[in-house]
Amino acid sequence: MKARYQYRFYPTSQQQQSLAQLFGCVRVVYNDALAICKQSQKKPKSAELQKIVITQAKKTEERAWLAEVSAIPLQQSVADLEAAFKNFFESCKSKRKGRKVGYPKFKKRTNSQSARLTRGGFSIKGDGVYLAKIGIVKPIWSRELPSDPSSVTVIKDCANRYLLSFVVEIQPNRVDAKDQSIGIDLGIKTFAVMSDGTSAQSPSYKKLDRKIRKLQRKLARQPKDSKRRNKTRIQIAKLHNQIADTRKDFLHKLSTKVVSENQTIVLEDLNVSGMVKNRKIARAISLQGWREFRVLCEAKSEKLGREFVIISRWEPTSQTCSDCGYKWGKIDLSVRSILCLNCGTEHDRDENASVNIEKVGLGPRHDSKCTSRQSKTTGRSVRQ
Structure with missing residues (x-):
């Protein structure tokens, strides 16, 4: 390869x-x-x-x-x-x-x-x-x-x-993995939540991003083809490179750790182009580099002989209990903790989604879909 x-x-x-x-x-x-x-x-x-x-x-x-x-x-x-x-x-x-x-x-x-x-x-x-x-x-x-x-x-x-x-x-270097599989749920505040209970926080780009936005406003006021405008353009490019280098370093280290320790890596197919149409979270999503992380994991999986799986974006990973398989339906993004009425287990939203991502990626759901579905969810089942 x-x-x-x-x-x-x-x-x-x-x-x-x-x-x-x-x-x-x-x-x-x-x-x-x-x-x-x-x-x-x-x-x-x-x-x-x-x-x-x-x-x-x-x-x-x-x-x-x-x-x-x-x-x-x-x-x-x-x-x-x-x-x-x-x-x-x-x-x-x-x-x-x-x-x-x-x-x-x-x-x-x-x-x-x-x-x-x-x-x-x-x-x-x-x-x-x-x-x-x-x-x-x-x-x-x-x-x-x-x-x-x-x-x-x-x-x-x-x-x-x-x-x-x-x-x-280069020649693929096949090395035995420490763990069998892992599911990864990607987010904004917490970049990645793993099915093994660990998580990864991305570096903060806010300070550099504020500098870029300030310089971009300055650039818009300067006349075209002027020396000062060219100087401002280079300053903006250097700040963009600083953010890109910081993000690339973080993504390389995280993807190397994930791929080297697990035989099967499961990710969700996110509709990033659709998400960035929301102007309130578009900038935050663009800074995270979800697609770049997916590409790095896929390339390193091929290099080390790992299995890389992408599940459908329509899988209800955030709407299903990872313990009993009961489906409670859609919940607001502000709700971070959920109590399942069927089995009584309280879940962290992201950890529950990462476990479901791993199960869907591995195939059979271990009879979790065949559990009782007679009960109905109520407002009491959701805790903030």
């Missing part, structure tokens, strides 16, 4: 100029190819686009500077556009899972910049990495590469950080 290993590096001033030229050429080739596709009645093939926007363009006075950079990232830029169109067409035909993919857009100078080089455009030499027509850059090797990389992507994010992202082939 393939994996990405990412490292930060600090280029010299000369290398920064060369990288800026490379990013600009990649962006221009992509935008030129996209403009041709928009003007054409039928989308040209990738080989035809490469011939027009790279080979023939280098012979013109307007695009002669394309010859000053390596041709490999320019070819990969056209390949990226081809992949974007493929995802768009498959999404239109409902052949692609997930939300609808929009029509490809033009790249902007102020967004994150990237250029991908395949094996012919880079090589690892000792502690450095040679990039074609750029020179040797020295990344901070925080960990060793497990195998020879097939490609490397040079990235400059919105906060002007430079990164090298390698694609390598």
Whole structure:
């Protein structure tokens, strides 16, 4: 299976100029190819686009500077556009899972910049990495590469950080788990409540989020293309990166712990896109990173040979007693503790849901559905 290993590096001033030229050429080739596709009645093939926007363009006075950079990232830029169109067409035909993919857009100078080089455009030499027509850059090797990389992507994010992202082939490492299974209920105040009784609190992003909102109001008042507006934009990008790095560190540590200790991991399929339509909780949900946690758990489960299960979002996990299977129905979100009239057990709302998630994910409900259902719930059965 393939994996990405990412490292930060600090280029010299000369290398920064060369990288800026490379990013600009990649962006221009992509935008030129996209403009041709928009003007054409039928989308040209990738080989035809490469011939027009790279080979023939280098012979013109307007695009002669394309010859000053390596041709490999320019070819990969056209390949990226081809992949974007493929995802768009498959999404239109409902052949692609997930939300609808929009029509490809033009790249902007102020967004994150990237250029991908395949094996012919880079090589690892000792502690450095040679990039074609750029020179040797020295990344901070925080960990060793497990195998020879097939490609490397040079990235400059919105906060002007430079990164090298390698694609390598790794072998699944199957290790025996300490526990058999676990169900996880995701939330806002408490990020994750496990069926074994433990829970995980996410870091607080409120202070950084307030700074971002203050700077965004300042940005809206500043004139476009001004130096002060650009300075404010970079400040906002750095704060966003700080939140993203904090969240990523927390999610990586939690997902590693969960996957390494359990053989079967069960999560609920949450309708996040529908939840964020509620303006009162949209910002809080977006900061949590539920989808990112699910992706990390799924990838690490595949790597360690674990079973990863997603149950339907329509399962009444918060409406059913995890002990006897009695269904009491919908209750308000403010109610955090519930007393079951059928068996007399008092449940914490999130812990009860996590246990039910585990049971549904494992299959049979151990006759919990066959319990008595003659009694009816009343207002007394719910405690706040």
